[in-house]
Ligand SMILES: C[C@@]1(CC(=O)O)c2cc3[nH]c(cc4nc(cc5[nH]c(cc(n2)[C@H]1CCC(=O)O)[C@@](C)(CC(=O)O)[C@@H]5CCC(=O)O)C(CC(=O)O)=C4CCC(=O)O)c(CCC(=O)O)c3CC(=O)O
């Protein structure tokens with residue numbers, strides 16, 4: 069497994085199947101701001117509502133070869149081996165990334181369990197060995213991660229641009245951030261003393277000498 073975070077903003081993605089597993093995968097794609105089409109003769113209620121609200125496009129039909137044209141990513145959640153195999157073959161011919169939810173050998177990628185807090189994304193995966201453990205760890209860690217780091221991240225992103233403007237080289241910035249993002253600063257962050265933490269980092273940028 070090689071972890072990558074796909075950037076799917078506005079990209080056309082298709083989920084085949086309209087059951088509860090498809091629903092979870094659709095939600096994850098919408099969170100990633102993809103444009104989602106669902107192909108399935110039947111939808112669970114929540115997906116129907118999403119289709120009525122134009123959050124997704126619904127093609128009410130069984131999958132046919134040719135349906136993948138124009139999509140950049142496919143999730144197959146039909147739970148039926150012959151159809152899954154056909155969809156996998158078609159996706160590979162068209163060189164489109166595919167995930168078949170009940171067959172890891174037919175997956176180019178697997179979905180992790182995730183905690184999203186603003187721009188911060190924390191994921192858990194088990195190489196398909198126990199999705200239940202991924203879920204357990206996600207539930208457990210959700211309590212540890214409220215929005216503290218995400219709020220700090222918004223400020224850090226601005227400070228990072230200031231550091232880029234003031235510190236001449238990438239090496240300088242690497243050295244700078246490894247010492248600037250200290251336990252002392254992060255302790256202030258945990259106490260939500262963002263202004264104080266930001267002040268320390270800004271002073272450090274101003275006084276940095278390579
Ligand atoms: C390979 C993978 C492919 C993929 O879907 O990408 C896959 C495959 C399969 N899942 C199955 C079952 C379950 N999946 C879950 C839950 C999740 N499954 C997710 C991901 C993945 N599941 C990928 C690997 C992830 C990893 O590496 O850990 C999560 C993390 C992400 C998400 O789906 O968004 C999400 C938790 C989200 C959350 O809550 O945070 C639960 C628990 C529950 O729902 O309570 C169960 C029942 C308990 C159990 O079996 O463990 C089955 C057997 C079906 C059967 O028995 O018929 C298969 C097929 C097989 O194993 O062959």
Ligand SMILES: NC(=O)C1=CN([C@@H]2O[C@H](COP(=O)(O)OP(=O)(O)OC[C@H]3O[C@@H](n4cnc5c(N)ncnc54)[C@H](O)[C@@H]3O)[C@@H](O)[C@H]2O)C=CC1
Pocket residue numbers: 084085086087088089090107108109110111112129130131145146147148151169170199
């Ligand atoms: N990866 C994961 O996270 C998990 C995977 N699974 C597996 O995922 C599969 C799907 O599970 P559910 O959503 O509960 O199943 P489901 O049976 O409720 O849903 C299947 C959906 O696919 C549609 N469908 C069937 N054939 C089709 C075709 N040829 N073209 C288009 N649509 C078609 C059906 O109308 C239905 O909406 C099962 O094999 C299940 O074991 C189960 C739990 C978690």
